[in-house]
Structure formats: structure tokens, C-alpha cells
Amino acid sequence: MSQATFLELEQISLGYDSRQGLRMVVRDFSLQLPRGQTACLLGPSGCGKSSILRAIAGFEPLRSGSIQLNGNLLSRQGYALAPERRNVGMMFQDYALFPHLNVLHNIGFGLGHLGRAERQARSLQMLELVGLREAQHAWPHELSGGQQQRIALARALAPEPALLLLDEPFSNLDTDLRERLAQEVKDILQQTGQTAILVTHNHREADIMGHRIGRMQPGQAVAWHDSATA
Numbered sequence: 001m002s003q004a005t006f007l008e009l010e011q012i013s014l015g016y017d018s019r020q021g022l023r024m025v026v027r028d029f030s031l032q033l034p035r036g037q038t039a040c041l042l043g044p045s046g047c048g049k050s051s052i053l054r055a056i057a058g059f060e061p062l063r064s065g066s067i068q069l070n071g072n073l074l075s076r077q078g079y080a081l082a083p084e085r086r087n088v089g090m091m092f093q094d095y096a097l098f099p100h101l102n103v104l105h106n107i108g109f110g111l112g113h114l115g116r117a118e119r120q121a122r123s124l125q126m127l128e129l130v131g132l133r134e135a136q137h138a139w140p141h142e143l144s145g146g147q148q149q150r151i152a153l154a155r156a157l158a159p160e161p162a163l164l165l166l167d168e169p170f171s172n173l174d175t176d177l178r179e180r181l182a183q184e185v186k187d188i189l190q191q192t193g194q195t196a197i198l199v200t201h202n203h204r205e206a207d208i209m210g211h212r213i214g215r216m217q218p219g220q221a222v223a224w225h226d227s228a229t230a
């Protein structure tokens with residue numbers, strides 16, 4: 001039975017202007033993802049994975065095609081909804097926590113629309129979710145790499161984004177930890193019903209986290225298949 005599509009990328013193409021003219025890096029890329037599922041994009045360096053995430057976040061214009069999320073048009077050629085209006089969260093490989101804010105304030109950073117008490121309650125709830133409640137007053141530099149990535153995840157999830165983009169979030173961690181963390185993050189996304197896209201070079205990570213896995217090769221159409229494990 002086919003489930004309703006929540007995120008739809010329909011034949012998107014992306015390119016960069018260079019001195020030689022427009023250089024296309026992604027051609028006719030499509031994805032349909034139901035709510036609550038994770039799609040993993042696997043492929044060699046330079047095939048355009050991060051460019052696709054940036055286009056979904058609203059930082060790259062589409063040369064053709066369209067992006068829709070929950071029935072709303074985010075982008076098509078000549079139109080792009082502003083990034084802050086997309087309800088899309090992001091998490092990257094460099095932990096990107098604010099060094100001058102403690103853990104609780106890092107998580108609450110994107111919750112400026114809430115009152116102080118609500119912001120604190122929501123931040124604590126997120127800390128609980130990632131299993132680090134005891135670290136609420138710590139500074140980022142006092143935490144391990146894995147802990148910092150858990151906090152980055154808590155921060156990305158706190159505003160309840162419709163879609164979470166994960167760009168190689170485990171690649172600075174050693175092999176053991178990255179697989180454990182991938183499993184943990186998958187459980188958290190499942191628990192919260194979060195829809196997500198993960199970009200990775202790592203097949204194990206994709207197998208652990210992806211409901212759908214897309215293999216990309218430069219110049220070739222993406223090959224999607226459903227994961228046997230997720």
C-alpha cells in the first residue's frame with residue numbers, strides 16, 4: 001500500500017554559475033517520502049548530496065523541478081520560500097553548538113517565540129529525549145563529540161521542524177560510536193515521528209537509519225530502494 005507523500009522533490013535540477021557558464025551538479029532528482037520516514041542519500045564526494053539538502057533548506061535556487069513539503073510549495077524555478085519560513089531543521093557534522101552558551105541555552109536558541117518558562121521546559125524535555133539531562137549546565141567544550149552531537153540533535157528538534165536535514169552528522173566520530181549514535185538517533189526520530197533526510201558516505205549508517213536509501217553517482221539518475229531493516 002502506498003503511503004501519502006509528505007515531502008516531494010520532483011525532478012529537481014541544481015547548478016552553479018562559473019566562469020564557463022552554468023555548471024549543473026544535480027539533474028532531475030526525485031524523491032517521495034511519507035511522514036515519519038527517513039531517506040538516506042549515499043554517494044561519492046561531489047555528486048551533489050549537500051547541494052540537494054541546501055536546496056530543500058532554501059539556500060540554493062532550483063534550475064528546474066519543484067519541492068513540496070506537507071502540501072506547501074517550497075521551491076520551483078524562479079520561486080523560493082524564505083529559509084526561515086520552511087519549518088526545516090538542520091544538523092551538520094561539525095557540532096555547531098554556540099561555544100558561549102551552555103547546553104540548555106543552546107537547545108533553547110531557536111525557541112525565541114516561546115516565553116522563558118516554556119522555553120526552559122521544552123529544552124529540558126529535549127535533553128531528556130537525548131539522554132543528557134544531567135548536562136544542562138555544561139559548556140559545549142566540556143562534552144565529548146558524541147554528546148555534542150546529541151545536543152545538536154536536541155537543538156534541531158526543539159522547534160518541531162516538519163523536516164530534519166542531517167548532513168553527515170556522525171562523520172567526525174569513531175566507527176563504534178557512529179553506529180551506536182546512528183541507532184540512537186534513529187530511535188529518537190521514530191519516537192518523535194520525525195521526517196528526515198540523512199546524507200552520508202557510510203552504507204552501515206544508511207542501512208541503520210533509512211526507510212528509503214538512494215544511491216547517487218555523478219551523471220546518473222538516483223536509484224532508490226526501500227531498506228530491509230528500518
Ligand SMILES: Nc1ncnc2c1ncn2[C@@H]1O[C@H](COP(=O)(O)OP(=O)(O)OP(=O)(O)O)[C@@H](O)[C@H]1O
Binds near residue numbers: 016050052
Ligand atoms: N557554492 C558553490 N559554488 C560552486 N560550486 C559548488 C558550490 N557548492 C558546491 N559546488 C560544487 O557542486 C558539486 C556538488 O557539491 P556537493 O557539496 O553538493 O557534493 P556532495 O555530494 O555533498 O559532496 P561531499 O560528500 O564531499 O560533501 C561539487 O562539484 C562542488 O564543487
